[in-house]
Amino acid sequence: MINVGIIGYGYWGPNLVRNFNDTDGINVAWAADIDENKLKLVKSRYPSTEVSKNPDEVIKSSNVDAIAIATPVSTHFDLALRALQAGKHVLVEKPMAATSEQCEQLIDEADKRKLILMVDHTFPYTGAVTKIKELIDENHLGEIYYFDSVRVNLGLFQHDVNVIWDLAVHDFSILDFLFDEKPTGVSATGIAHINDQPENVAYITLFFASNIIAHIHVNWLSPVKVRKTLIGGSKRMLVYDDLQPAEKIKIYDKGVSLANDESNIYEMKVGYRIGDMWAPRFDSTEALKKLVYHFIECINANEVPITDSHSGLSIVRIMEAASQSLLKNGAPQEC
Numbered sequence: 597m598i599n600v601g602i603i604g605y606g607y608w609g610p611n612l613v614r615n616f617n618d619t620d621g622i623n624v625a626w627a628a629d630i631d632e633n634k635l636k637l638v639k640s641r642y643p644s645t646e647v648s649k650n651p652d653e654v655i656k657s658s659n660v661d662a663i664a665i666a667t668p669v670s671t672h673f674d675l676a677l678r679a680l681q682a683g684k685h686v687l688v689e690k691p692m693a694a695t696s697e698q699c700e701q702l703i704d705e706a707d708k709r710k711l712i713l714m715v716d717h718t719f720p721y722t723g724a725v726t727k728i729k730e731l732i733d734e735n736h737l738g739e740i741y742y743f744d745s746v747r748v749n750l751g752l753f754q755h756d757v758n759v760i761w762d763l764a765v766h767d768f769s770i771l772d773f774l775f776d777e778k779p780t781g782v783s784a785t786g787i788a789h790i791n792d793q794p795e796n797v798a799y800i801t802l803f804f805a806s807n808i809i810a811h812i813h814v815n816w817l818s819p820v821k822v823r824k825t826l827i828g829g830s831k832r833m834l835v836y837d838d839l840q841p842a843e844k845i846k847i848y849d850k851g852v853s854l855a856n857d858e859s860n861i862y863e864m865k866v867g868y869r870i871g872d873m874w875a876p877r878f879d880s881t882e883a884l885k886k887l888v889y890h891f892i893e894c895i896n897a898n899e900v901p902i903t904d905s906h907s908g909l910s911i912v913r914i915m916e917a918a919s920q921s922l923l924k925n926g927a928p929q930e931c
Contacts, residue, residue: 598892601626601654601684603675604666605634608689608716612664615888617642622892626654651675655682662895665689666716670756673698676713680705685712687891691765692908696916699909706905712894714901715908717769721886723879724836724844728827729774731834731847731876738831743771743810745825748818758794760784760918763814768911769903770825771802771810778910778931779804784918785926789817800918803928843875 627638628651635647662685673693706713779802786798802810823838849871917931
């Protein structure tokens with residue numbers, strides 16, 4: 597039995613507590629939050645769980661083996677570092693920390709103490725994204741040309757991070773999971789429409805050493821919620837619509853072939869291939885349930901998580917570079 601302490605019972609914390617409680621071999625021993633009313637809610641739902649307004653009481657408890665952190669980004673580093681120093685395995689909400697330097701410190705601390713440090717990037721554990729990776733790895737799409745994503749909605753405005761750190765982080769984690777290569781550079785443009793608040797609209801382009809290009813549009817000021825990704829390949833093309841209740845993934849047997857007309861060097865012949873569309877089936881298990889189970893598996897077997905600390909560091913570096921590009925009106929930055 598692994599005893600877990602949850603720090604933060606705001607937006608994401610209740611989901612963590614529920615999934616940890618529903619997983620065999622786990623006991624949610626402690627929950628901490630600064631809001632007394634939220635702690636009362638925990639106690640009413642899970643009477644056996646101890647509660648505290650002081651996260652150190654959870655971190656220092658001899659009855660806790662692992663800590664899950666679901667608090668604002670600015671607090672991730674301090675809480676995760678104290679948990680690791682106390683000998684606890686750590687699952688930290690995305691993004692891993694506020695800076696890449698903080699991520700590196702956490703990695704060093706976890707490696708020194710031989711502890712699991714995992715980031716709660718949920719999308720790589722969804723059945724849809726797992727199926728997309730399988731299709732790419734098995735060459736169903738052919739050579740990948742582009743990744744084009746739109747992730748927009750009305751709110752929720754964040755005060756400590758901009759829309760890239762809040763929304764685009766999901767697409768960065770999907771890219772990191774789907775493709776073995778890391779982006780070499782990033783260009784980002786965006787704007788803040790509310791004075792003294794972070795950027796609420798942004799357009800990000802990621803460059804790779806290969807032929808892949810990725811573009812991500814994120815927006816807190818959209819009248820509709822959209823979660824749609826297009827992936828184009830030399831063999832087939834794919835549309836992933838996360839808001840669809842069924843057929844979230846659709847694969848189109850469409851493409852083009854180009855050939856120069858030898859009789860006319862100024863004319864290019866374009867051939868269009870239009871075939872069938874099909875929607876593959878995939879595992880519909882809740883992603884967070886799979887993530888929590890994977891976290892416990894990694895602790896028990898001392899295995900490297902899918903969304904490990906190095907993946908978390910890579911994603912934070914991309915966001916830092918994107919933020920620098922924002923300040924420089926889209927000038928490309930290395931990442």
